[in-house]
Amino acid sequence: MKIQAEWMRGGTSKCWVFESAQLEKTQASPDVLLPRLFGSPDHRQIDGVGGATSTTSKAMILHRPQAGDVDVEFTFAQVGIEEAAVDWGSNCGNCSAVVGLYAIEKGWVVPRGDVTRIVTRNTNTGQIIIQRIATPDAGLPAEPLAEMPGVPFPGHQVGLGFLDPAGKTTGRLLPSGAATDALTVGGTTWNVSMVDAGAPVVIIRAEDLGLDPEAYESWFGGVELLLQTLERIRRQAAVRMGLAATAGEAARAIPKVAIVAPPPSTDQGSDVGIMMLSMGKPHPALAITGSIALTLAARTPGTVMHRFLGGFASPTLRLRTPAGVIETWSEERDGSLLVGVDRTARTIASTTIHLPETLDIKAPKAGASLAGATR
Amino acid sequence: MKIQAEWMRGGTSKCWVFESAQLEKTQASPDVLLPRLFGSPDHRQIDGVGGATSTTSKAMILHRPQAGDVDVEFTFAQVGIEEAAVDWGSNCGNCSAVVGLYAIEKGWVVPRGDVTRIVTRNTNTGQIIIQRIATPDAGLPAEPLAEMPGVPFPGHQVGLGFLDPAGKTTGRLLPSGAATDALTVGGTTWNVSMVDAGAPVVIIRAEDLGLDPEAYESWFGGVELLLQTLERIRRQAAVRMGLAATAGEAARAIPKVAIVAPPPSTDQGSDVGIMMLSMGKPHPALAITGSIALTLAARTPGTVMHRFLGGFASPTLRLRTPAGVIETWSEERDGSLLVGVDRTARTIASTTIHLPETLDIKAPKAGASLAGATR
Numbered sequence: 072m073k074i075q076a077e078w079m080r081g082g083t084s085k086c087w088v089f090e091s092a093q094l095e096k097t098q099a100s101p102d103v104l105l106p107r108l109f110g111s112p113d114h115r116q117i118d119g120v121g122g123a124t125s126t127t128s129k130a131m132i133l134h135r136p137q138a139g140d141v142d143v144e145f146t147f148a149q150v151g152i153e154e155a156a157v158d159w160g161s162n163c164g165n166c167s168a169v170v171g172l173y174a175i176e177k178g179w180v181v182p183r184g185d186v187t188r189i190v191t192r193n194t195n196t197g198q199i200i201i202q203r204i205a206t207p208d209a210g211l212p213a214e215p216l217a218e219m220p221g222v223p224f225p226g227h228q229v230g231l232g233f234l235d236p237a238g239k240t241t242g243r244l245l246p247s248g249a250a251t252d253a254l255t256v257g258g259t260t261w262n263v264s265m266v267d268a269g270a271p272v273v274i275i276r277a278e279d280l281g282l283d284p285e286a287y288e289s290w291f292g293g294v295e296l297l298l299q300t301l302e303r304i305r306r307q308a309a310v311r312m313g314l315a316a317t318a319g320e321a322a323r324a325i326p327k328v329a330i331v332a333p334p335p336s337t338d339q340g341s342d343v344g345i346m347m348l349s350m351g352k353p354h355p356a357l358a359i360t361g362s363i364a365l366t367l368a369a370r371t372p373g374t375v376m377h378r379f380l381g382g383f384a385s386p387t388l389r390l391r392t393p394a395g396v397i398e399t400w401s402e403e404r405d406g407s408l409l410v411g412v413d414r415t416a417r418t419i420a421s422t423t424i425h426l427p428e429t430l431d432i433k434a435p436k437a438g439a440s441l442a443g444a445t446r
Numbered sequence: 447m448k449i450q451a452e453w454m455r456g457g458t459s460k461c462w463v464f465e466s467a468q469l470e471k472t473q474a475s476p477d478v479l480l481p482r483l484f485g486s487p488d489h490r491q492i493d494g495v496g497g498a499t500s501t502t503s504k505a506m507i508l509h510r511p512q513a514g515d516v517d518v519e520f521t522f523a524q525v526g527i528e529e530a531a532v533d534w535g536s537n538c539g540n541c542s543a544v545v546g547l548y549a550i551e552k553g554w555v556v557p558r559g560d561v562t563r564i565v566t567r568n569t570n571t572g573q574i575i576i577q578r579i580a581t582p583d584a585g586l587p588a589e590p591l592a593e594m595p596g597v598p599f600p601g602h603q604v605g606l607g608f609l610d611p612a613g614k615t616t617g618r619l620l621p622s623g624a625a626t627d628a629l630t631v632g633g634t635t636w637n638v639s640m641v642d643a644g645a646p647v648v649i650i651r652a653e654d655l656g657l658d659p660e661a662y663e664s665w666f667g668g669v670e671l672l673l674q675t676l677e678r679i680r681r682q683a684a685v686r687m688g689l690a691a692t693a694g695e696a697a698r699a700i701p702k703v704a705i706v707a708p709p710p711s712t713d714q715g716s717d718v719g720i721m722m723l724s725m726g727k728p729h730p731a732l733a734i735t736g737s738i739a740l741t742l743a744a745r746t747p748g749t750v751m752h753r754f755l756g757g758f759a760s761p762t763l764r765l766r767t768p769a770g771v772i773e774t775w776s777e778e779r780d781g782s783l784l785v786g787v788d789r790t791a792r793t794i795a796s797t798t799i800h801l802p803e804t805l806d807i808k809a810p811k812a813g814a815s816l817a818g819a820t821r
Binding site: 117122126215224 | 453458459485493494497499501589597598600792793795796798799802
């Protein structure tokens, strides 16, 4: 059996893009089909299209709704590498950046004006993402030239606007009801802000942790104790945000922790320094979802972030991360808030994936529908 | 510009397979074109088809000769990852296994009988490789089922026979003229065999190095001194084999070093234990070229290997490596010797790679011909 797919770069990820009908025609559950196409389980994914790293073992499943305001619905799948399993639990901001470009390249959306607007909806989270793609002279440039940090080659300019992103996980921007809360861990009281926008995030000041903002890169040089303290703060925050009944039951992935600091004194190009923790470790950059949460926090009076910035009214926020500056933007219109970041995207290859027919694929969950598998 | 390519697994490698005309039509030098298609320079190859590891950043360029006995000529390209450069200096045994399968799938060779024979020639080394592919009922099985160590999924069975592999680098099977030589390093005399077949290899007995064959896995546990001694032996051998004028000038990649030992007493499934050193480090398995050299050595009276095995007359040789047993086979016919191994291969995807037109690609070496670049 042959399956059509586009291989696209979205931001700093490589993403395999399938139209839902291409997967459904195999009559196999995507929980079984995607790992086989990717070559999982195998730490090298040597017999499939997966790239054997978390940022290159990703799939996007696209679908055109029959009616309504949404141009494209999409489901993100994090395909396991050593495990033949798929995680449907979250969206990927980087892969999101391929959806609008795909729609234009396939003729689903006709470019209009210098910037074409595509309304997309992520089914993992229910988040509407308005995509704005540079289409000078009402077309995609033959030679895309937009650059972004972390990618050495240019691509098409894509603005990703998260529509009213607050409360997608817990129902509220401030799940505890307060802009700042005091958490007591190890006899010490910590003032933190807990926000839910893009992803649930706990925000704490570097100064409160005794970290020197001028020595940003050295914060985690062997400071195991600091990581342990932050993990305990994170677990208490999980309870306060209603994400877990007890600290012991808190999930590993959420909430995330963000440490905020003044940018280094030599840095004129950013508003705030950010170090994010993900899965218990310092993140080399900043997930797009995390940047959305920090932007909402910056806009909300009373949060650690808002006070830290001395109030905030700018339409853009420049976040200094270990990997460079990430700029977010915010727009209010017609009672809605759009918060976003700019990425680049490009189609690497148009492909037909060969699926050798084996019993392994058809047996376990044959007939399960995509909609069911992806909630 | 769009470039057709098949993405194939050959043995334990993933290989991008191009017909030479597809690359030539770009009018760009493959030294510039291939790195751009693969996304190099970038340690993640995030904007191209490369897999960011040495075994997944490989290209094969295929060409059908107009006349003669060779069905397919092929050139192997090791595409740099952090460097925008291509290494044309050697062949890849694993990627070689895709050539015959490609020829059948594209209709270049019509399957005949249960096993179809394809004559291929590698242009990097001049080596003729006779490929034999399982074609039951004169066709490729729809669901290939051949297994091999190191690959968790099945593929098509491919026998790779190296035709008269002796002396491809130095002109002689025994470049020093002797089956065994004494090399003096650090006041100690070492009896080694130096053979050139597939690749130049120096063979030395584990016993001479004071290594316990029953504790195979522990040989290199922190034994920096042992590696230094072997490196000095290797460099002397390079001079004796005519590969370098002085020990100091010896190349890093050749000759390779093979340590031979009796298989562990609990192992009934192999003839000899092998530990190969590659680029100064113990190799986790055994390159195909190295297995060819060891097989020729086993067949040659007077070598360390031949004496070690107490003579050798079997058509197969089972080499125990850290990654499992590799079996080679030998056939003599019509005055020629065919030495080979079996692999599996499979087409992962048929693709059209999108090449964004940029000046970087066309400028540096535009117009250089493939033939010129690959010697």
